[in-house]
Amino acid sequence: MPGAVSNAALIGNKNMKVLLIDDSRTMRNIQKSVLSQLGLTQIEEACDGQDALSKVGAFQPELILVDWNMPNMDGLSFVKAYRQLNKQTPMIMVTTESEKSRVIEAIKAGVNNYVIKPFTPDLLAQRIGETLSKKAA
Amino acid sequence: MDPALITPFIASIQNVFSTMMQLPVTIKEPTLKKTPETTYDVSGIIGMSGDVVGSVVLSFPKQTAVRLVTLFTGTEMAPDSPDFPDAVGELSNMVSGNAKGMFSGKRKVQISCPSVVIGMGHTVSRPRDIPCVAIPCSCDCGDFVVEICVQERPPAAASPAPTAASAAG
Numbered sequence: 001m002p003g004a005v006s007n008a009a010l011i012g013n014k015n016m017k018v019l020l021i022d023d024s025r026t027m028r029n030i031q032k033s034v035l036s037q038l039g040l041t042q043i044e045e046a047c048d049g050q051d052a053l054s055k056v057g058a059f060q061p062e063l064i065l066v067d068w069n070m071p072n073m074d075g076l077s078f079v080k081a082y083r084q085l086n087k088q089t090p091m092i093m094v095t096t097e098s099e100k101s102r103v104i105e106a107i108k109a110g111v112n113n114y115v116i117k118p119f120t121p122d123l124l125a126q127r128i129g130e131t132l133s134k135k136a137a
Numbered sequence: 138m139d140p141a142l143i144t145p146f147i148a149s150i151q152n153v154f155s156t157m158m159q160l161p162v163t164i165k166e167p168t169l170k171k172t173p174e175t176t177y178d179v180s181g182i183i184g185m186s187g188d189v190v191g192s193v194v195l196s197f198p199k200q201t202a203v204r205l206v207t208l209f210t211g212t213e214m215a216p217d218s219p220d221f222p223d224a225v226g227e228l229s230n231m232v233s234g235n236a237k238g239m240f241s242g243k244r245k246v247q248i249s250c251p252s253v254v255i256g257m258g259h260t261v262s263r264p265r266d267i268p269c270v271a272i273p274c275s276c277d278c279g280d281f282v283v284e285i286c287v288q289e290r291p292p293a294a295a296s297p298a299p300t301a302a303s304a305a306g
Contacts, residue, residue: 024226024230026210026220029210030210033211095234096238097234098238099237117230
């Protein structure tokens with residue numbers, strides 16, 4: 001994954017805490033593998049929005065990757081609820097929802113970037129890198 | 138059935154399999170499916186609601202599913218592993234979600250979380266008035282079929298849209 005390695009240079013803080021929110025363990029594992037290529041290993045996982053809200057207080061994530069369609073609490077509801085608590089932490093929506101109206105809805109709710117499934121490891125690494133660079137600027 | 142609701146699935150299968158698994162897929166001649174039994178013994182089921190209603194089933198022979206899951210997750214796992222249905226479900230979710238994004242016009246469509254059924258001879262209940270189109274597919278991991286049973290919701294229909302497909306196994 002050469003792209004991920006070059007994007008790793010964009011990640012200044014390798015101790016950054018990342019929260020992955022997706023109801024599919026398979027997807028969380030794919031994302032973990034990309035994060036690990038970027039040198040990020042402090043990872044917490046949540047299986048839906050409710051689970052994530054119960055974990056953010058103790059874990060204090062510095063980057064969040066969130067799916068849209070999940071049981072109990074979907075990603076958009078999580079983003080809206082979390083933005084009431086925290087306006088700073090960058091969030092990337094990683095979802096199959098590709099309609100323009102959905103992307104706009106997510107950005108209005110407070111996500112900083114958007115990745116449409118299916119994605120290559122390179123693309124996800126690139127979006128993580130650019131999201132963190134913009135936040136740091 | 139409106140072909141505009143079928144062709145996005147063909148593009149989506151090829152896109153998802155090539156992006157996530159670097160796996161080219163050959164699409165064969167679609168047929169109308171008349172029986173409720175799924176073609177093979179592993180089914181990833183997604184319900185659609187909103188302006189398009191119905192269900193989509195990715196139906197795999199067990200061995201094909203095992204090979205695909207190995208490629209998709211990078212880990213070899215048996216069908217009785219708890220992560221096996223999760224991987225089949227995520228693959229089905231990606232194919233349906235990606236196809237939904239390609240529906241033309243301003244259709245608002247929601248997809249359900251995936252359900253996965255494993256076992257020989259199981260059936261998936263479908264609305265009787267919606268024809269089911271089976272798209273046979275072939276790749277290096279084996280053959281599989283995508284069974285699409287969807288239709289545009291009549292504009293007059295005001296009752297709540299059906300949720301996920303029901304599966305019985």
